[in-house]
């Protein structure tokens with residue numbers, strides 16, 4: 410994997426770059442739609458490619474390991490062949506999902522014992538077998554096995570958790586070095602910075618992760634319920650330590666304004682379930698702010714969802730019609746809302762990139778952040 414840093418904004422730490430992977434290029438800043446179990450919920454791969462114009466999507470080790478399982482994925486020749494997405498894929502390591510989804514999980518030095526949320530079967534994830542699982546899935550970018558501590562966490566817990574994450578990272582690196590890609594294409598490991606919201610721990614974790622010399626680095630453990638300004642403080646502190654010539658990926662973030670604020674701090678990659686999960690619930694993000702399409706006020710508004718969006722898949726549908734679909738519980742409502750929100754998130758980061766290349770991002774961002782927060 411290669412990262413070309415094209416330019417840094419004049420008035421902020423925002424950067425425009427290009428990542429090259431075996432399955433194609435990614436222009437940064439980038440938003441990565443979440444396709445947890447191998448599909449971006451409610452929309453086809455063609456809509457993700459053509460209407461959303463996504464350049465990379467996420468899969469998840471925990472979910473894919475449990476269903477469809479490694480035998481099916483291996484026989485299919487990996488996830489790209491199985492789901493037909495031939496562009497880049499990033500898989501999260503399952504660390505976060507084991508802590509948030511699985512039952513009766515027990516963390517030990519060796520790894521995490523847990524029960525499947527699907528059928529209660531018992532499993533063990535270790536840094537080693539999570540690397541093997543991600544090799545079998547075949548994602549272009551794979552995440553280290555980490556513990557995302559709950560928020561808030563006592564200082565002692567956060568420190569011990571961070572130190573475990575660092576030891577697990579070294580075991581991931583070792584295992585990856587001892588194995589080969591399963592399908593011939595390069596797979597790149599991103600380590601994950603932890604340390605909760607403690608400045609000294611975040612600094613120590615960022616320095617440790619930076620010292621591993623990986624091709625890209627991720628920031629975990631944020632957007633877990635902490636106040637936004639704490640997220641920004643931690644992210645800024647970590648970005649100032651992570652190498653400038655490698656992409657920085659802020660996991661699980663966020664709202665459109667969170668994304669712009671963190672781009673200004675030096676983040677290049679984002680993922681979040683908000684545009685799809687909240688979209689399926691009728692929450693629409695637009696250039697003029699956030700709207701709940703179920704609100705009665707849209708019942709006879711026959712204008713398009715967002716005049717400023719150039720997503721043709723949704724510009725042909727009115728707010729009134731979309732509200733009707735949600736009120737009637739029509740599946741098409743979830744599809745249109747998901748396409749709209751994701752297309753908006755991709756337009757947002759594309760415009761941010763344009764502003765960075767023009768050297769006007771910092772001033773543009775300040776006005777845009779307020780506009781995006783508007784409740785319509």
Ligand SMILES: CC(C)(C)OC(=O)NCc1c[nH]c2nc(N)[nH]c(=O)c12
Nearest residue numbers: 504505557629630631632633660661
């Ligand atoms: C609560 C939400 C999901 C919004 O954010 C976070 O939890 N943010 C943190 C996060 C998201 N995904 C991760 N994957 C891994 N391996 N580690 C992490 O810390 C995270």
